[in-house]
Amino acid sequence: MFTTSKENILKKIRKALSESTPIPFPKSEGSDSVYQPASQEHEVEFAEQFTRLQGRFVFCINQQELAFQLSSLILKMDWHKVYTLEPGLLPAMPAEFTARLVKEDLAGCDVSITGCEALVARTGSIVMSAAQQSGRNTSVYAPVHICIAFSKQLVYDVKDALQLMKDRYGEKLPSLITFATGPSRTADIEKTLVVGVHGPKEVYVFLVES
Secondary structure, three states, rough: HHHHHHHHHHHHHHHHHHOOOOOOOOOHOOOOOEEEEOOOOHHHHHHHHHOOOOOOEEEEEOOHHHHHHHHHHHHHHHOOOOOEOOHHHHOOOOOHHHOOEEEHHHHOOEEEEEEEEEEEOOEEEEEEEEOOOOOOOOOOOOEEHHHHHHOOOOEOOOHHHHHHHHHHHHHOOOOEEEEEOOOEEEEOOOOOEEEOOOOEEEEEEEEEEE
């Protein structure tokens, strides 16, 4: 009896596998996004989403404004050790600012500066990778992270950012791709939100028009 039942089940499975079955909900399959398309400029969308996540957003119309805004912030906050491995990102800065730049002692710095691979407007995320000069650690270990990005790096959705990475690196994608969405946060302990547990307490994005 058991053998007969088993054979009947196997026959049904073989028959099902040999015949194509129509998709019950064809509209649910495909590459269409479940999210609404962009309804405003990407810069505005990113700024809204990023600040909603407690990020600090600064828009600069050119490199000159970037130099002014960045140096003003660092001097105002009195950050003495500014760690960066990507000095090429920085425009001509005042001597008082450049004197604070260091390439050592990441753990003891006040703030770190990096670039990024892309910005995702819909989620307010910064996309970084191990292929950047700053590597894996610079954006994580400093108490404050400043990201300098350019408008050509701004895309609407995550899939657009991944496509940008594929176009840039081809088959040799970086070993690590990170999507950082606002300052580090956790609510594991008694559902109380704590910021800065696993990463920076503050994250700035300076977006430069390009």
